Amino acid sequence: MSKIQETIKNIKPIDESFYEKAQKRLDNLTKPQGSLGRLEEFARRIAAITENLNPVINKKVIFTFAGDHGVVEEGVSAFPKEVTPQMVLNFLRGGAGINVLARHAGCEVKVVDIGVDYDFGKVDGLIQKKVIRGTKNIRRTSAMTRQDAEKCIEVGIDLADEYAKKGYHIFGTGEMGIANTTPSSAIIAVFSGRPVEDVTGKGTGIGDAVFQNKVTVIEDAILKNKPNPKDPIDVLAKLGGAEIAGICGLVLGAAKNKIPVVVDGFISTAGALIAYELEHKVKDYMFAAHNSVEKGHKVMLERIGLRPFVDLDLRLGEGTGAAIGISLIEAGVKIYKEMATFNDAGVSESIEKAVTS
Amino acid sequence: MSKIQETIKNIKPIDESFYEKAQKRLDNLTKPQGSLGRLEEFARRIAAITENLNPVINKKVIFTFAGDHGVVEEGVSAFPKEVTPQMVLNFLRGGAGINVLARHAGCEVKVVDIGVDYDFGKVDGLIQKKVIRGTKNIRRTSAMTRQDAEKCIEVGIDLADEYAKKGYHIFGTGEMGIANTTPSSAIIAVFSGRPVEDVTGKGTGIGDAVFQNKVTVIEDAILKNKPNPKDPIDVLAKLGGAEIAGICGLVLGAAKNKIPVVVDGFISTAGALIAYELEHKVKDYMFAAHNSVEKGHKVMLERIGLRPFVDLDLRLGEGTGAAIGISLIEAGVKIYKEMATFNDAGVSESIEKAVTS
Numbered sequence: 001m002s003k004i005q006e007t008i009k010n011i012k013p014i015d016e017s018f019y020e021k022a023q024k025r026l027d028n029l030t031k032p033q034g035s036l037g038r039l040e041e042f043a044r045r046i047a048a049i050t051e052n053l054n055p056v057i058n059k060k061v062i063f064t065f066a067g068d069h070g071v072v073e074e075g076v077s078a079f080p081k082e083v084t085p086q087m088v089l090n091f092l093r094g095g096a097g098i099n100v101l102a103r104h105a106g107c108e109v110k111v112v113d114i115g116v117d118y119d120f121g122k123v124d125g126l127i128q129k130k131v132i133r134g135t136k137n138i139r140r141t142s143a144m145t146r147q148d149a150e151k152c153i154e155v156g157i158d159l160a161d162e163y164a165k166k167g168y169h170i171f172g173t174g175e176m177g178i179a180n181t182t183p184s185s186a187i188i189a190v191f192s193g194r195p196v197e198d199v200t201g202k203g204t205g206i207g208d209a210v211f212q213n214k215v216t217v218i219e220d221a222i223l224k225n226k227p228n229p230k231d232p233i234d235v236l237a238k239l240g241g242a243e244i245a246g247i248c249g250l251v252l253g254a255a256k257n258k259i260p261v262v263v264d265g266f267i268s269t270a271g272a273l274i275a276y277e278l279e280h281k282v283k284d285y286m287f288a289a290h291n292s293v294e295k296g297h298k299v300m301l302e303r304i305g306l307r308p309f310v311d312l313d314l315r316l317g318e319g320t321g322a323a324i325g326i327s328l329i330e331a332g333v334k335i336y337k338e339m340a341t342f343n344d345a346g347v348s349e350s351i352e353k354a355v356t357s
Numbered sequence: 358m359s360k361i362q363e364t365i366k367n368i369k370p371i372d373e374s375f376y377e378k379a380q381k382r383l384d385n386l387t388k389p390q391g392s393l394g395r396l397e398e399f400a401r402r403i404a405a406i407t408e409n410l411n412p413v414i415n416k417k418v419i420f421t422f423a424g425d426h427g428v429v430e431e432g433v434s435a436f437p438k439e440v441t442p443q444m445v446l447n448f449l450r451g452g453a454g455i456n457v458l459a460r461h462a463g464c465e466v467k468v469v470d471i472g473v474d475y476d477f478g479k480v481d482g483l484i485q486k487k488v489i490r491g492t493k494n495i496r497r498t499s500a501m502t503r504q505d506a507e508k509c510i511e512v513g514i515d516l517a518d519e520y521a522k523k524g525y526h527i528f529g530t531g532e533m534g535i536a537n538t539t540p541s542s543a544i545i546a547v548f549s550g551r552p553v554e555d556v557t558g559k560g561t562g563i564g565d566a567v568f569q570n571k572v573t574v575i576e577d578a579i580l581k582n583k584p585n586p587k588d589p590i591d592v593l594a595k596l597g598g599a600e601i602a603g604i605c606g607l608v609l610g611a612a613k614n615k616i617p618v619v620v621d622g623f624i625s626t627a628g629a630l631i632a633y634e635l636e637h638k639v640k641d642y643m644f645a646a647h648n649s650v651e652k653g654h655k656v657m658l659e660r661i662g663l664r665p666f667v668d669l670d671l672r673l674g675e676g677t678g679a680a681i682g683i684s685l686i687e688a689g690v691k692i693y694k695e696m697a698t699f700n701d702a703g704v705s706e707s708i709e710k711a712v713t714s
Contacts, residue, residue, distance in 0.1 A: 097392075
């Protein structure tokens with residue numbers, strides 16, 4: 001059995017009895033029942049995912065996978081592909097958006113070269129797992145071979161296994177790759193059957209003419225490659241993204257290891273969607289952090305059945321939304337663990353009155 | 358001139374030139390322009406409010422004002438009024454929701470007795486500024502005298518002055534007061550002219566029959582007291598809330614001292630709304646943190662022109678949404694201050710290419 005098949009086989013359904021047990025404690029805290037809304041949901045879900053009624057979220061890590069995209073030569077992005085390695089180096093120096101927001105949330109950032117078309121040589125802090133030097137131009141051919149797509153997924157699975165073993169409590173996903181909204185839109189167009197225009201946005205900031213071109217390029221890529229939506233790895237290999245594949249693997253590995261995984265924006269959700277199409281059970285281990293400006297994001301989240309909770313008009317990627325999401329999920333767990341119960345606070349008599357009045 | 362009039366006179370319009378100057382730096386950071394959405398807005402606004410292009414958010418404090426409401430005797434709440442002092446004591450012991458979320462955000466919590474119908478005696482940590490022992494039942498009479506309403510507003514102004522002098526950088530608002538969604542709905546009904554039913558929710562969790570009664574009570578209170586929407590202090594005095602008045606004063610004082618103030622949910626926004634009706638310029642100093650479940654909240658925010666950014670289905674109050682909001686605003690300021698510029702990161706050449714391609 002391949003590593004991917006084995007991982008999928010080992011993803012277990014959530015033990016739903018933990019929801020109820022955790023809610024019992026939440027209902028005993030000094031607040032009206034349910035009044036902390038989704039913070040309570042986060043606590044319940046973390047308890048169920050980790051099968052622990054006293055869950056801990058201390059060691060937090062975001063994986064930012066980087067890869068290049070041959071389709072950039074079709075003029076779909078506002079930025080040239082040299083920016084991918086430059087931003088990787090910026091991540092390693094701590095100067096990017098993800099570094100600032102991860103520090104704010106007390107998260108580590110691990111930067112993974114899974115498909116950048118650049119030779120970094122030896123560079124401190126970079127996790128070097130390059131499978132390809134960028135995808136091919138999907139308007140003309142398949143992004144990568146099926147074997148390479150599987151290798152990229154395995155990189156994500158291996159990282160999940162490694163960091164689970166190291167005792168991390170929560171993962172976040174992130175990515176960097178000039179032009180990678182293009183494959184992401186292509187992927188959701190194929191799975192949803194929606195017109196490309198409905199699931200395509202303006203990425204990092206392209207004008208109307210470039211947008212029209214981007215839509216045409218994606219339509220051509222789908223026509224040319226004929227990805228089979230019943231075969232998620234076929235869709236991934238043909239439309240690509242080494243970083244999207246890495247995220248898919250990380251999500252599968254997180255679910256297998258019973259580790260909650262917070263999915264960033266549009267591109268990350270493309271990776272999470274491939275994982276979901278491979279095995280629906282991963283959904284219960286995932287959290288969608290924020291509402292991206294990219295309109296295809298909403299279609300993805302509806303398909304998976306996840307509801308985001310931060311509305312900051314972000315469209316940067318890198319894992320920035322995941323960092324914010326992780327901090328709020330941690331807040332939910334702290335509510336669960338640190339609030340006084342009615343008994344502790346001597347508010348019990350009033351409650352009795354309230355219930356009987 | 359009264360303290361309130363003097364405070365209002367000293368609220369200056371924002372110096373909008375700071376928006377542009379701050380945006381210039383934001384546009385120079387290693388990210389596509391505008392891609393951090395509202396985090397960038399927060400940084401711009403904090404720079405403009407504090408008139409400082411290198412703003413600091415270290416000392417953070419949330420004021421949780423507590424007061425009782427005579428209207429509780431009409432059966433509008435799921436909880437008896439004894440819960441107000443019990444929760445005050447819970448705040449002081451650090452066991453409530455606001456304590457947990459404020460700690461998570463690195464905020465202090467100051468608990469203010471402004472109108473609780475209970476004698477706390479000497480108790481460590483409580484800011485004792487009691488003006489009234491609860492409001493009167495607004496279905497029968499005015500909540501309080503105009504003089505008492507003004508005194509409550511002055512308590513908030515004084516706290517803003519004091520904590521501005523102590524060097525705090527940002528304020529949050531919070532409240533505790535059994536039955537205080539009732540005056541809050543009444544206040545927005547009067548200012549908006551909307552039917553009471555459209556701006557009334559189920560508070561901490563009442564059933565349908567109690568809800569219908571609550572609507573009737575509010576309608577009666579408005580008919581009985583005839584508050585004048587052109588005279589915001591008249592509305593405040595007649596429909597009440599000592600804690601709502603304190604929050605109004607805190608917002609006025611924050612604006613005068615050029616200190617950003619993050620407004621929590623429905624009841625806090627009722628206080629902020631009174632401040633806004635007194636002086637529209639306060640709007641530029643305020644941030645709305647979250648979307649409350651209470652449906653009148655949206656009507657208030659639209660009236661003021663504020664857009665919240667957290668969607669967690671909270672309906673607890675206390676300042677819990679403000680704590681989360683403060684953390685995200687701080688994240689925006691860190692983005693502004695800590696991210697590398699294109700020059701720092703050596704990404705400039707690519708950008709030149711991007712701009713000219």
